[in-house]
Amino acid sequence: QVQLVESGGGLVQAGGSLRLSCAAMGRSSGNYHMGWFRQAPGKEREFVAAISWSGGNTYYLDSVKGRFTISRDNAKNTVYLQMNSLKSEDTATYYCAADERSWVVGNFLPDYWGQGTQVTVSS
Numbered sequence: 001q002v003q004l005v006e007s008g009g010g011l012v013q014a015g016g017s018l019r020l021s022c023a024a025m026g027r028s029s030g031n032y033h034m035g036w037f038r039q040a041p042g043k044e045r046e047f048v049a050a051i052s053w054s055g056g057n058t059y060y061l062d063s064v065k066g067r068f069t070i071s072r073d074n075a076k077n078t079v080y081l082q083m084n085s086l087k088s089e090d091t092a093t094y095y096c097a098a099d100e101r102s103w104v105v106g107n108f109l110p111d112y113w114g115q116g117t118q119v120t121v122s123s
Contacts, residue, residue: 002032003024003026004022004023004024004025004096004098004113004114004115005023005114005115006094006095006096006115006117007020009117009119010118010119010120011120011121011122012086014086014122015085015086016121017083017084017085019081019082019083020080020096020119022034022036022080022096023077023078024079024098025077033098033099033100033101034050034070034072034079034098035048035051035097035098035110036070036079036095036097037094038090038093038094038119039095039116043092046061048068049068050070051072051079052103053074053103059106063089067083067084067086068081068083068084069081069082069084070082081094083119086121088121088123090119091119091120093116093119094116094117095115096113097110097111097112097113
């Protein structure tokens with residue numbers, strides 16, 4: 001069992017930056033691939049980014065490529081999402097997730113979810 005706790009959300013102006021953090025507690029998060037999803041009001045939850053357990057592989061939603069960077073520090077059991085050049089359409093609740101299956105690009109299937117952190121981008 002893994003518990004995921006996000007932090008770092010907030011209100012930022014368009015063009016600004018935020019860094020989200022997700023701390024994993026319980027079983028070692030180093031055994032899990034980690035990802036970020038987001039859900040805007042009235043929309044379905046969508047995948048944003050994922051990183052393999054070693055940190056050596058990543059992939060992103062097309063609309064955030066070049067602006068967002070996912071990283072992890074297994075010594076701290078923490079995964080990060082650095083978000084730059086934020087746009088109003090990035091406004092959503094962001095969720096951290098863990099996947100204990102084999103790494104397959106485009107097939108991140110969460111086994112565990114965090115509670116979410118709100119990101120609001122004002123235009």
